[in-house]
Amino acid sequence: MSLKASGITVAYCSGLLLRHSTPVLTGLSIALERGATVGLMGTSGAGKSTLGRVLVGLERPQAGMVAYRGRALTEMSREERALFRQNVQMMFQDPTAALNPRKTIERSFEDVLRLLRVPRARRGEAMHDALSPVGLDEEVLSRLPSQLSGGQNQRIALARILLLDPEFIVLDEPTSALDVSVQAQILRLLKDIQEERGPGYLFISHDPDVVGFMADRSMVIQGGKIYEKE
Amino acid sequence: MSALLEVDGLSVTFRGAQIVQAVNDVSFALGEREILALVGESGCGKSVIAHAVAGLLPPSAEISGSIHFQGRDLLSLPEEEMVGVRGDRIGIILQNPSLALNPLHTVGRQVAEPLRVHRGEGKERALEGAARALLRLGFADPEGTAALYPSMCSGGMNQRVVTAASTVLDPPLLIADEPTKGLDRERVAEIARELEGIAREGGAALLLITHDLRVARSVADRVAVCYAGEIVEVGPASSVLSAPHHPYTRGLLGSTPEGGFVPIPGSSPSSISPPHGCRFHPRCPCRTDRCTREHPASVRIGDHEVRCLLCP
Numbered sequence: 001m002s003l004k005a006s007g008i009t010v011a012y013c014s015g016l017l018l019r020h021s022t023p024v025l026t027g028l029s030i031a032l033e034r035g036a037t038v039g040l041m042g043t044s045g046a047g048k049s050t051l052g053r054v055l056v057g058l059e060r061p062q063a064g065m066v067a068y069r070g071r072a073l074t075e076m077s078r079e080e081r082a083l084f085r086q087n088v089q090m091m092f093q094d095p096t097a098a099l100n101p102r103k104t105i106e107r108s109f110e111d112v113l114r115l116l117r118v119p120r121a122r123r124g125e126a127m128h129d130a131l132s133p134v135g136l137d138e139e140v141l142s143r144l145p146s147q148l149s150g151g152q153n154q155r156i157a158l159a160r161i162l163l164l165d166p167e168f169i170v171l172d173e174p175t176s177a178l179d180v181s182v183q184a185q186i187l188r189l190l191k192d193i194q195e196e197r198g199p200g201y202l203f204i205s206h207d208p209d210v211v212g213f214m215a216d217r218s219m220v221i222q223g224g225k226i227y228e229k230e
Numbered sequence: 231m232s233a234l235l236e237v238d239g240l241s242v243t244f245r246g247a248q249i250v251q252a253v254n255d256v257s258f259a260l261g262e263r264e265i266l267a268l269v270g271e272s273g274c275g276k277s278v279i280a281h282a283v284a285g286l287l288p289p290s291a292e293i294s295g296s297i298h299f300q301g302r303d304l305l306s307l308p309e310e311e312m313v314g315v316r317g318d319r320i321g322i323i324l325q326n327p328s329l330a331l332n333p334l335h336t337v338g339r340q341v342a343e344p345l346r347v348h349r350g351e352g353k354e355r356a357l358e359g360a361a362r363a364l365l366r367l368g369f370a371d372p373e374g375t376a377a378l379y380p381s382m383c384s385g386g387m388n389q390r391v392v393t394a395a396s397t398v399l400d401p402p403l404l405i406a407d408e409p410t411k412g413l414d415r416e417r418v419a420e421i422a423r424e425l426e427g428i429a430r431e432g433g434a435a436l437l438l439i440t441h442d443l444r445v446a447r448s449v450a451d452r453v454a455v456c457y458a459g460e461i462v463e464v465g466p467a468s469s470v471l472s473a474p475h476h477p478y479t480r481g482l483l484g485s486t487p488e489g490g491f492v493p494i495p496g497s498s499p500s501s502i503s504p505p506h507g508c509r510f511h512p513r514c515p516c517r518t519d520r521c522t523r524e525h526p527a528s529v530r531i532g533d534h535e536v537r538c539l540l541c542p
Contacts, residue, residue, distance in 0.1 A: 044414055149497060150272065179271035179441055184485035184493035206414050209487030 003055060003088060003168045003200065004031040007064035010050050024050050026224040027064065030202075032168055035194065037201040039215025041208060041229070046221045048204045052170040055202060056090045086116070089166040093173040095153035099145040105156055106141035112163045130159040133193055135185075151182035155189070162193070170202045175210065187214060234403060234435050235260040235283065239295035242278050242287065250501045252278040254459045256295070257528075262402065265429055265436040267446035267467065269482075270456030271498055279456070280405050280439045284322050285312040299403065318348040321396035321434070323406040323425075327388035331380040337364075338376025341395045348399060363398040364391070367424070386417060393428065400432050407439045418442065422449050443486055447471050455479045458499050458509040465534035475536045477514045508539060516540055 006029040024047040053059040134155040175183040218229040242253040253275040297304040324330040342356035364372035410418040426449040429436040454464040463476040481494035496513040511521040
């Protein structure tokens, strides 16, 4: 099972009548496998997050294609697309922006479980199963994101992803807004989850030490192209 | 080294719907031309300490203890006198340059402003001074840069503009609050080098607030480690960051890439209801019963001051 992007080209248009085009990614390819981590580095504005969003289907490239289980995203049926959306997830840098500030954690989790058509009677157990690997008690379910710390919110964001038991997770700078001791907790947690459940990660970071710790292989985006890092 | 700044028994409490004790009994001294890094994690009180020194805390803050700068107690100064000290004798470099700069004024006008306000210089002379400050910060064309608006500069350029405005009067004390937060590794190293250069060349002391231990290690003479509103260890940067005594400092270093990303268990306590006894005891791998009951005072161990019942 793999998630592949090939020949991806993305350009952002700006100016009068969107005539000015700035290329971000040019003909770039990458493949993720289950149980393995690909590290992706590059300076600010290099296109790391753009590639991540293309891989999870949040952004459509001008050229190239993303294929999941050998099927191109553009050719998927509605059912296949729903399965792709469940199995390929993204975790963002700012967890507070990823969580609805007006909803308690329980309601944010319920939204996901309702979409998965999990019966009401089994939702409590599903929430417990998602919170336990991230080291949080069920006490947090009644809280709002503003009542939790940055590290706790990032764990909540991860637990919400785990409700879906995805095959691939794009991790976009998941620890760069966190303190050093919380960063170490989240990195170890991600490794444990991969060992137990086997998701494949694309780990995006500008920190070579963090990528070195997490990744089985590392890539660098520079000038719109991607290179394997020695 | 004589003390330029002496903070003694500083405590800061915010009273609102709840009582937040942000800083508790903090004491440290900063010598002339010395660089002291105040390190610690979010919410540990390091920025509150810096804002207390700069007289920038909101009226809701209850402050006790003393802050002596060049022999004057800043906490007893009336606001109008504090305005004269801040900007003139104490330069402050804030974290977010896009918030610190006025988007409607040119870079030159903003860098020249301290010369006009504090030294009463005319427009032309102040702009000449601003150009000199911009040149010192590495702008090859200072007159051209002075004519730009902040929106026409990159984030990195604006950071240097803020630094130029804070140092244009050559203040003897600079306070930099998280100047590298959210930047790429390359930019972090660059900004840290620039700050160190400005302090060393200008003969200023620098109080550097940072969560980044690498930055502290690369520029500071001494390091003070904050945890839950207290300084738990202070001493020379080289020894605090290589042979620490306090279990929290050891844990913090273990969490870094060099330490192998070994996390400290648990999370930082709330400032609303900090734990009894030693504030670090719920997370401390070496705690004893005594740590849960007794609040430790600072003790001297070699050239470190450590707030731990297990030391020495």
